Amino acid sequence: MAANSRVTIAAHALAWMELARRRGRAQLTSxxxxxxxxxxxVIxxxxLGDLRRAGLVSTRRGTGAGFALARPASEITLLDVWTAVAAEPLIALHHTEPNLECPVGAGIRPVLAEVYDEATAAFRAKLAxxxxxxxxxxxxx
Amino acid sequence: MAANSRVTIAAHALAWMELARRRGRAQLTSxxxxxxxxxxxVIxxxxLGDLRRAGLVSTRRGTGAGFALARPASEITLLDVWTAVAAEPLIALHHTEPNLECPVGAGIRPVLAEVYDEATAAFRAKLAxxxxxxxxxxxxx
DNA sequence: CGCCATAGTAACCATTTCTATTACAGCGGG
DNA sequence: CCCGCTGTAATAGAAATGGTTACTATGGCG
Structure with a gap:
């Protein structure tokens, strides 16, 4: 499947919000x-709703509403963003349960899950x- | 997006083919x-067609046809499998070109691409x- | 030479996911 | 009370995925 671009959208939004903040506009509308x-x-x-739920941005409603960073940009990592908007497995296990009467079918899932977890951890560490x-x-x- | 399970399917197939080989059956049908x-x-x-194109398995057609490992199982890594069946970006860049008149929009793509590439390289290294x-x-x- | 098991692949379908869009309810400052 | 903006539901089109049927191509064997 094609990967989604939500991390990119969110990271772009945050970087733009930080640049605006440095220019004196701490709050931006959607x-x-x-x-x-x-x-x-709406996108x-x-x-930004995902980021708000993760505590990365704050929002204000009513007149003069908008979004602002909830903490310094140096303390928001791409891992925080990834976790907030796309915390899905990078590789899926079987859709349907494999044949448990085959030794491989019976035992492969935890083995692959562990390998995938380790690879994902390395991926996350780079984002962090x-x-x-x-x-x-x-x-x- | 849900990640696809092709790496899992392919790895399962290869492990099962290797176990069958050790039991004296070097060739299995689909x-x-x-x-x-x-x-x-058909799946x-x-x-296995992807794996064949990548040189990981060999196929025979006609009567008594089937699939066999093209090289020792110890020399086929999960990275080989991932590359053969799912060489897609783990995180997508923007669907539509960002606004190039904004400094962030103009410059963010190569920066994110490099970070994503580094994270993907760490992911691949674990699979290797x-x-x-x-x-x-x-x-x- | 013809049979036939099996790979290779095209075509189609249902489901899911993603981005985008419209619409509207809810909030809250002025 | 008004109005600007967030929050979110509903919907739609496009694309990907896994699955299925059906057909062609291959090649060993009788």
């Missing part, structure tokens, strides 16, 4: 974020090494 | 493999550390 990401404001509200502040720094050279 | 995986023989033929022979050993305890 429409302003959507204009940079080039997508629909942004959904993504990059914060939104790091990403923004590299964007701005 | 139906025999499908019976262990508990899926349709197995498609998966496990061969089909290793997996089968762990299945059989």
């Amino acid at each position: 429409e302003e974020v959507a204009a940079s990401v080039n997508t629909n404001p 942004v509200r959904r993504s 090494g990059q914060s939104i502040a790091d990403v923004l720094e590299r964007i701005l050279q | 139906e025999e493999v499908a019976a262990s995986v508990n899926t349709n023989p 197995v033929r498609r998966s 550390g496990q061969s089909i022979a290793d997996v089968l050993e762990r299945i059989l305890q």
